[in-house]
Amino acid sequence: MAPSLLTLATLALWAHHAYAASASDWQKRTIYQVMTDRFALPPSQDSQGAPCDTGAQLPCGGTWSGIENHLDYIQGMGFDAIWISPIVAQLQVPLPPPADGTAYHGYWPENIYALNDAFGTDSDLRSLISAVHSRGMFIMLDVVVNHLATYNVTANADPANPWSGISLTGYSLDEDSEYHPFCPITNYGNQTMVEQCWLGSAAVPLADVNTENQTTVDTYYSWIGDVVSNYTFDGLRIDTLKHIRKDFWPGFAQASGVFTIGEVLDSDAQYVGGYTQVIDAVLDYPGWGMVLQAFQTTGGSMSMLAQSIQNTSTYFKNGGFSVGSFLENHDQPRFPSFTNDTGLIKNAIAWVFVNDGIPIVYEGQEQEYTGGAVPYDREAIWLSGYETNKPLYKHITTLNMARQAAKNGSSSFLTTHMEVISTSTHSIAMAKYPMLSVLTNVGQSASGQVSVAVGSLGNGYSANSELVEVISCSSVKVDGSGNLAFTTQSGAPAVFLPSSMASKVCTNLAASGSGSGAKGAFSTSIYMMSAAVSSVIALVLLVSA
Numbered sequence: 001m002a003p004s005l006l007t008l009a010t011l012a013l014w015a016h017h018a019y020a021a022s023a024s025d026w027q028k029r030t031i032y033q034v035m036t037d038r039f040a041l042p043p044s045q046d047s048q049g050a051p052c053d054t055g056a057q058l059p060c061g062g063t064w065s066g067i068e069n070h071l072d073y074i075q076g077m078g079f080d081a082i083w084i085s086p087i088v089a090q091l092q093v094p095l096p097p098p099a100d101g102t103a104y105h106g107y108w109p110e111n112i113y114a115l116n117d118a119f120g121t122d123s124d125l126r127s128l129i130s131a132v133h134s135r136g137m138f139i140m141l142d143v144v145v146n147h148l149a150t151y152n153v154t155a156n157a158d159p160a161n162p163w164s165g166i167s168l169t170g171y172s173l174d175e176d177s178e179y180h181p182f183c184p185i186t187n188y189g190n191q192t193m194v195e196q197c198w199l200g201s202a203a204v205p206l207a208d209v210n211t212e213n214q215t216t217v218d219t220y221y222s223w224i225g226d227v228v229s230n231y232t233f234d235g236l237r238i239d240t241l242k243h244i245r246k247d248f249w250p251g252f253a254q255a256s257g258v259f260t261i262g263e264v265l266d267s268d269a270q271y272v273g274g275y276t277q278v279i280d281a282v283l284d285y286p287g288w289g290m291v292l293q294a295f296q297t298t299g300g301s302m303s304m305l306a307q308s309i310q311n312t313s314t315y316f317k318n319g320g321f322s323v324g325s326f327l328e329n330h331d332q333p334r335f336p337s338f339t340n341d342t343g344l345i346k347n348a349i350a351w352v353f354v355n356d357g358i359p360i361v362y363e364g365q366e367q368e369y370t371g372g373a374v375p376y377d378r379e380a381i382w383l384s385g386y387e388t389n390k391p392l393y394k395h396i397t398t399l400n401m402a403r404q405a406a407k408n409g410s411s412s413f414l415t416t417h418m419e420v421i422s423t424s425t426h427s428i429a430m431a432k433y434p435m436l437s438v439l440t441n442v443g444q445s446a447s448g449q450v451s452v453a454v455g456s457l458g459n460g461y462s463a464n465s466e467l468v469e470v471i472s473c474s475s476v477k478v479d480g481s482g483n484l485a486f487t488t489q490s491g492a493p494a495v496f497l498p499s500s501m502a503s504k505v506c507t508n509l510a511a512s513g514s515g516s517g518a519k520g521a522f523s524t525s526i527y528m529m530s531a532a533v534s535s536v537i538a539l540v541l542l543v544s545a
């Protein structure tokens with residue numbers, strides 16, 4: 001008997017989804033964000049370490065083969081997923097480039113059906129993906145749907161240039177009807193304008209794809225299904241999500257067959273949260289802003305951070321499970337451009353790993369890169385020599401291992417929502433059993449006494465339990481009445497696990513609170529007991545048992 005059409009369709013669907021990773025598959029993982037042009041040179045040039053002037057906004061030479069050659073560096077920190085820059089063919093601008101530079105970053109697509117040959121060949125890309133998969137890691141593709149980039153000759157008034165105006169020759173969409181009519185976005189309060197007018201500059205207008213035209217919609221749905229299955233990507237990071245009408249996205253996400261996380265650049269949790277109704281997750285921009293204010297100075301507000309955690313649970317579809325949590329990315333000034341206080345930096349990084357979101361670390365954080373706003377936050381990683389003996393490389397490794405250990409230790413870690421236990425002027429204590437974290441903004445020249453009532457948190461935290469603080473690798477015991485008392489050193493964050501779960505994170509345990517043998521500690525920071533702050537942190541559990 002011939003199989004029915006329905007059976008064939010079911011089989012096709014099954015085949016398409018055979019490798020597809022879902023939101024819950026991604027929830028188990030942590031992501032390292034690679035900016036392809038800046039991560040690694042091809043192996044043949046690797047030893048030469050070409051210079052990379054971020055200010056020039058020119059390609060610096062990173063490729064897919066370069067990434068493949070340095071996967072050990074990424075996996076060595078404990079990441080089991082990478083996110084790479086968009087892969088499609090890009091707008092070429094005449095040199096010297098206009099003020100907003102060249103398409104080295106990959107966010108100026110021109111033809112979605114061709115690869116960006118600056119990053120390598122089709123077989124280089126396939127080789128990278130299979131190398132990632134053979135390590136049991138996932139790979140996330142960054143995609144731009146909102147626009148194709150154009151070059152406006154009149155805006156640049158280059159008399160030697162043979163063309164004038166904007167040409168669509170060579171574009172994957174080459175008819176005017178496939179774009180919204182030109183209008184610049186001048187009012188972000190007008191959502192129709194945000195969706196239907198154009199981003200970009202006068203020199204490089206980003207031609208806004210007409211996603212109101214069903215033919216164009218179908219083009220993108222079928223394109224994304226093809227790209228994902230063609231190359232076996234495991235997930236998508238979607239650029240400029242808020243610039244396309246919401247009801248475009250469910251069909252797009254479904255056509256991709258994989259996990260989707262989108263960029264909604266806005267600080268308003270209610271606005272951003274709305275997008276978690278149409279795709280799996282969003283990058284946690286509202287939370288990021290609050291983390292920034294909490295840790296960029298010793299005067300940041302912990303109660304604002306707690307309020308933002310509450311907002312996430314109120315306005316996001318699955319609360320904190322609907323976000324990718326980050327401290328840095330290629331679009332924002334790096335955290336050390338706000339402060340060089342190693343205590344504050346380590347706390348802010350720890351935030352990313354202790355909340356419910358999928359932790360995402362942007363390349364270069366582990367090297368303590370300090371670049372400010374775009375384009376200075378896009379430093380080449382090869383200039384660091386891929387040094388793995390750096391304090392933040394170790395700090396991030398410890399945090400990845402702590403998450404692993406929490407996951408191994410309790411099957412409900414990934415489905416347990418983080419709860420704020422308490423806040424004080426300089427601290428916030430959060431529980432996501434079996435992980436308990438106390439983040440502080442006292443800064444590197446201070447220490448603080450932490451006292452948290454933990455007896456009610458469950459198994460492993462009851463009176464007289466042995467815990468390990470995994471950042472300093474110190475043992476600490478819950479007292480007879482269920483209180484956890486601990487002294488943080490040099491403004492470091494504290495992340496506790498029941499000692500039975502921490503053996504792989506800390507192999508050398510120091511005595512409680514001494515700080516010696518601190519695994520991820522900055523060797524240069526000096527411990528000073530400051531009278532002004534020594535008694536600031538006194539956390540008491542206010543929740544009834």
Ligand SMILES: *[C@@H]1O[C@H](CO)[C@@H](O)[C@H](O)[C@H]1NC(C)=O
Nearest residue numbers: 152154155156182201202205
């Ligand atoms: C191209 O540049 C000219 C001159 O600056 C400007 O008037 C026009 O609006 C630009 N076109 C687009 C689509 O941005």
Ligand SMILES: *[C@@H]1O[C@H](CO)[C@@H](O)[C@H](O)[C@H]1NC(C)=O
Nearest residue numbers: 183190191192193194196197
């Ligand atoms: C919002 O923007 C659209 C598109 O530019 C425009 O047609 C509409 O008049 C604007 N609405 C308001 C209230 O300004």
Ligand SMILES: *[C@@H]1O[C@H](CO)[C@@H](O)[C@H](O)[C@H]1NC(C)=O
Nearest residue numbers: 175177178210213214215216
């Ligand atoms: C939609 O785009 C197609 C080309 O892809 C074009 O032929 C058609 O006329 C457009 N429809 C409208 C309503 O603009």
Ligand SMILES: *[C@@H]1O[C@H](CO)[C@@H](O)[C@H](O)[C@H]1NC(C)=O
Nearest residue numbers: 113114122223226227230231
């Ligand atoms: C799928 O891969 C082939 C090369 O193997 C390429 O020619 C084709 O353009 C790809 N399709 C998409 C949609 O990326």
Ligand SMILES: *[C@@H]1O[C@H](CO)[C@@H](O)[C@H](O)[C@H]1NC(C)=O
Nearest residue numbers: 269270290304305307308311
């Ligand atoms: C929480 O959401 C409310 C309502 O949108 C908003 O007024 C408040 O500023 C938000 N708080 C924080 C810390 O983001």
Ligand SMILES: *[C@@H]1O[C@H](CO)[C@@H](O)[C@H](O)[C@H]1NC(C)=O
Nearest residue numbers: 336337338339340341370371
């Ligand atoms: C941190 O140090 C770097 C390099 O020394 C410097 O460029 C940056 O401005 C410093 N940041 C602050 C906030 O001082």
Ligand SMILES: *[C@@H]1O[C@H](CO)[C@@H](O)[C@H](O)[C@H]1NC(C)=O
Nearest residue numbers: 401402404405408501504505
């Ligand atoms: C978690 O479990 C895996 C699989 O059993 C093991 O390989 C890994 O070392 C464990 N990690 C930690 C930090 O406990």
